[in-house]
Amino acid sequence: MSRPMRVTVLGAGSWGTTVASLAARNADTLIWARRASTVEQINREHRNEDYLKGLALHRKLRATTSLEEALRDCDVLVMGVPSHSFRATLKQVAPLVRPWVPVISLAKGLEQGTQRRMTEIIHEELPGHPAGLLAGPNIAREVLQGMAAAAVVAMPDETIARALQPLFSSSVFRVYINTDVIGSELGGPLKNVIAISAGMGQGLGVGENTRAMVITRGLAEITRLGVALGGRAETFSGLTGLGDLLTTCMSPLSRNRQVGEQYAAGKTTAEIVASMNMVAEGIKTSSVVMELAGTYGVDMPIAREVAAVVKGEHGAVQAFRGLRRLAAGAEQESG
Ligand SMILES: NC(=O)C1=CN([C@@H]2O[C@H](COP(=O)(O)OP(=O)(O)OC[C@H]3O[C@@H](n4cnc5c(N)ncnc54)[C@H](O)[C@@H]3O)[C@@H](O)[C@H]2O)C=CC1
Numbered sequence: 001m002s003r004p005m006r007v008t009v010l011g012a013g014s015w016g017t018t019v020a021s022l023a024a025r026n027a028d029t030l031i032w033a034r035r036a037s038t039v040e041q042i043n044r045e046h047r048n049e050d051y052l053k054g055l056a057l058h059r060k061l062r063a064t065t066s067l068e069e070a071l072r073d074c075d076v077l078v079m080g081v082p083s084h085s086f087r088a089t090l091k092q093v094a095p096l097v098r099p100w101v102p103v104i105s106l107a108k109g110l111e112q113g114t115q116r117r118m119t120e121i122i123h124e125e126l127p128g129h130p131a132g133l134l135a136g137p138n139i140a141r142e143v144l145q146g147m148a149a150a151a152v153v154a155m156p157d158e159t160i161a162r163a164l165q166p167l168f169s170s171s172v173f174r175v176y177i178n179t180d181v182i183g184s185e186l187g188g189p190l191k192n193v194i195a196i197s198a199g200m201g202q203g204l205g206v207g208e209n210t211r212a213m214v215i216t217r218g219l220a221e222i223t224r225l226g227v228a229l230g231g232r233a234e235t236f237s238g239l240t241g242l243g244d245l246l247t248t249c250m251s252p253l254s255r256n257r258q259v260g261e262q263y264a265a266g267k268t269t270a271e272i273v274a275s276m277n278m279v280a281e282g283i284k285t286s287s288v289v290m291e292l293a294g295t296y297g298v299d300m301p302i303a304r305e306v307a308a309v310v311k312g313e314h315g316a317v318q319a320f321r322g323l324r325r326l327a328a329g330a331e332q333e334s335g
């Protein structure tokens, strides 16, 4: 007798838990967390108070602290850990997961030191596994509350993407597919850096025109680097590009935007990181983005200012002064 499809999600933070709760509507879903207290709360009370305070999870979602149990009957593996733990987690997974299982990344970061995208790390650590991602403008709390949203499953193979699409879909969560993995995967990490700038602007009270400038010129930077790295230009005006940039720059719930507001309040990177219980990928990604911009000769003035603030080279006020001093050329060119 065939058993129902098993989705395994690794990492029970805000987004891993939310995606697991979505998948539990459509498939037998198991989430792996390191902390026994989190597992117990999900199994007994259908909640994850540390990350999604006051919100109910799908009753069928089950949790475990055992990686062996999580991977035993896994048909689809979803990686919900942040980019800094992505490779280490995959190394633990490698001996336990069956060879053909597709692996979907939720992480919106780039690896420090190697500058790798998460699906590149999947190929390196789990060779032969189909690798893709789920991304889009998806603030976890809003999605879990059932507010309508849309996302993209990006896989090189359209047939596999179509097979995975219904696992995450619901009447209020619309999942599209895209075969441009590079373009779809770069939107998230790059928008996180721009969102820090938008947050700085918010904190400094720069006004809506300036915010629109940061978002629009930020998209130009994202697209320039993304295309140089092999993404398709049109992907950056879709959900994983412009869509995610907008939600992250506009939402007070965005951790990256909150980080920018903290910089505007005069806090240092160390102080900000110490005060957060969640990850803001844009902090670490900013230096990786500047390395890539240097290698590919791409002009990224907004990301450059963010990277300088993250490193403590100057403050948010100087960053916005720096942006004002930029010479403006033709709109489709750099700057
Ligand atoms: N929260 C959101 O609204 C969204 C987040 N994302 C992305 O999803 C990824 C995960 O973010 P969140 O869930 O928001 O982060 P979070 O900060 O809420 O939770 C991170 C989770 O990963 C776990 N973790 C960290 N290192 C680990 C390790 N070595 N082994 C096992 N577990 C580990 C933590 O214990 C925690 O449960 C990030 O890359 C983020 O950019 C993407 C879309 C939406």
Ligand SMILES: O=C(CO)COP(=O)(O)O
Pocket: 108, 136, 137, 138, 139, 140, 188, 192, 195, 244, 247, 248, 253, 254, 255, 256, 257, 279, 280, 281
């Ligand atoms: O990626 C996100 C929304 O799509 C979440 O953004 P933050 O990590 O800034 O909260």
